[in-house]
Amino acid sequence: MVTLHEKYKVLLVDDEPIILRSLKAAIPWTELALEIVGEARNGEQALRLVEETAPQIIISDIRMPVIDGISLMKEVLSQNAKRIFIFISGYGEFEYAREALRQGAFDYLLKPIDHEELTAMLKRAREKLDRQKENDQLMHSVQMLSMLARERMFAEFTLGNQRPLQQLSWLENSELEGEYFMAVVQLDDYAALTKQWSPEEKRLWLFAVRNIVEEWSLEHGVLTVFPFHNGEWVLLFPGSLYTNKKQLGEDLVSGIRRYSKLSCSVGLSPVAHGIDQLSSVYPLAARALVQRFYAHQAGVFTEEDFPADGRQEIKYPKELEAALIESIRTLDMERMLHLLDELGLTIEALALPKESAERLIMEMLVVLYRQFEHLNLSSEGSHGRLLSRLHTFGTLNEMLASLKEEFREWMAHSSKPVTREDGRSVVEKAKRYIESNYHKDLSIEEVAEMADLSISHFCTLFKQISGYTFLEYVTYCRMEKAKYILQNSNVKVYQVAPLVGYQDPRYFTQVFKKASGKTPTEYREANAKQTH
Structure with missing residues (x-):
């Protein structure tokens, strides 16, 4: 039989050395998967050992000097109500023992100790601890799923994908019913950083920055915070803080720099109202970050900070931008080149001054570059070089030709991972990673990040x-x-579930039956018959 029990720790408390020795010798501790981590002669000493060893089970005499058993139990359970107390009492202490049960003791036994009775009691105790642990794991999984579902919900709305979430009635009470504004936080030079970091270092850095952002958000009244792209986080502030938006952004930038030594910039949106506006305010906050490339240093930016010249007559071609993003996402080079020609015609039709045309192209370039970056198709620092070159061109055609040349080169790399042997090696690496981590709460984001691909490309x-x-x-x-x-x-069926990544045994049974045509119990029985 395979034993997969976790060892639980036991503390023995009795002022009679002979009882302590008999308990240690007569109980099959190893067979029960229990470990004695300390012995105490009185309640005061027991309190110190509880703090030092953190036992899950305490076997104690009910009458002891200094601090008696019930007083000891009250103090210990006030710190952790899930600990189990088993009391040993004399024949004249029935009332005392009953009081112990009323106060939360698991059970009691009389002296002289019946070791078989105590062994059976300990088996029941560890079964209770096993159930508590399973319940804790299930609750943790529920909380994690709730948090991930919440983050995914906000991300879907930010992407403009509201249809799958319209049936969630609890959204009616969303904190975004009132006014709010968005801050988009981006790590500066993220593409260059990811070239320096190993996959594990990248995961640790992003985890560290996320913790910093979340802790800062708790202290500054942020409504919610969630990661959106790698190296980017979205924060939603109540509209009442809008007048102080620049100072909040600067505090956040300095906080991230102070605790992680990494530089970041923040783009701020105007005030919005309602969760369905997330997809409208995100492009405004992200586009405000275009100024990061003009400023040549980290900072906090809003759309209001753009120079006013020529700005009023420009109607930003959002539909054209969306079409270009889709052409990049689907790796449609011919469509992308055609749309860049259409961008040139749009600018000509507006008869924009050179400075305004250049600014519009640079805004769109930043947005489009992010798509190439998510597909891992751009080279380190390439967007910076392209941005700096745009200033040197004297005509619109030269600017657009430069964009086409650079974009064509980036997209040319797209076929290599899918058709060549290195694509197979990436997938084999991903499969090995899944085979080693299937028992965890494994997400597609984690595996795609390990493979160094965007989620859509990885899929x-x-x-x-x-x-x-x-x-x-x-x-x-x-x-x-x-x-x-x-x-x-x-191993019992309900214990198999968490071993293979399912915290809910009933759901595990459903999935297993769908995959094999039998419930786990039926599968085991059928296999046993074949074996014999």
């Missing part, structure tokens, strides 16, 4: 080469491991 590549979607392969790995455990051990 396409993984399906094309492996024949599985990401979720199908994770489920396949989990089911294969579950079958192995069911065939080769006596």
Whole structure:
């Protein structure tokens, strides 16, 4: 039989050395997966050992000098109500023992100690601890799923994808019903940083910055904060703080620099109202960050800070920008080049001054560059070089020709990962990572980041080469491991679920039956019959 129990720690408390010795010798501690971590002769000493060793089970005499058993239990349970107390009492202490049960003791036994009775009691105690642990894990998973669902919800609305979320009635009470404004926080030179960092270093840095941003948000009245792209976080402030927006942004920039030594910039949107406006305010906040390239230093920027000359007559071509983004996302080079020609015609039709035309192209370049960056198609510092070159061109055609040349070169790399052997090696690496981590709360974002690909690019590549979607392969790995455990051990079905990545045993059973045609119990029984 395979034993997969976690060891729980036990503290023994009794003022009679002979009882302590008999408890240590007569109980099959190893078989019960229990470990004695300390012995105390009185309640005062026991309190110190509880603090030092953090036991889950305490076996104590009910009558002791200095601090008696019930007083000890009250103090310990006030710190952690999930600890288990088993009391040892004499024949003349029935009332005292009953009072102990009323105050929260797990059970009690009489002297002289029946070791078989205590062993059975300890088995029940560890079963209770196992259930508590499973409940804690389930609650943690529920909380994590709730947080991830919330972040995904805000991200979907920011992308303008509201249709799948319209049935969530609790959104009616969203904190965004009132006025709010958005801050988009971006790490400066993120593409260059990711070239320097290993995948593990990248994960740690992003985790560290996220913690800094979240802690700062709690202290400054932020309504919500969520990651949007790698190296970018979105913060939503109540509209009442709008007059102080610049100072808030500067405090955030300095806080990130102070605690992480990394430079970042912040783009601020105008005030909005309602969660459905997220997709409208995000482009405004992100576009405000265009000024980062004019300023040549980190800072806090708003659309209001743009120079006014020529600004009023420009109607930014949002539909054209969206079409260009889609052409890049789908790697449609011919469509992209055609749309850049259309951009030139639009600028000519508006008869914009050179400075205004240049500013519009630079705004769009920043947005489009981000798409190339998410697909890992651009080279380090390439957007900076292109931005600086735009100032040197005297005509619109020269500017657009430069854009076409650079974009064509970036997109030319797109076919290599999908058609050549390095694409297969990336997918094999991803599969090995999934096979090693399927039992965790594994997300597609994590695996795509490990593969150094955007999520959309990773999904396409993984399906094309492996024949599985990401979720199908994770489920396949989990089911294969579950079958192995069911065939080769006596582990209970509800214990198999968390071993293969499912915190809810009922959901695990549903998935298993869908994948194999049998429930886990039926599968085990059928396999046993075949074996015999």
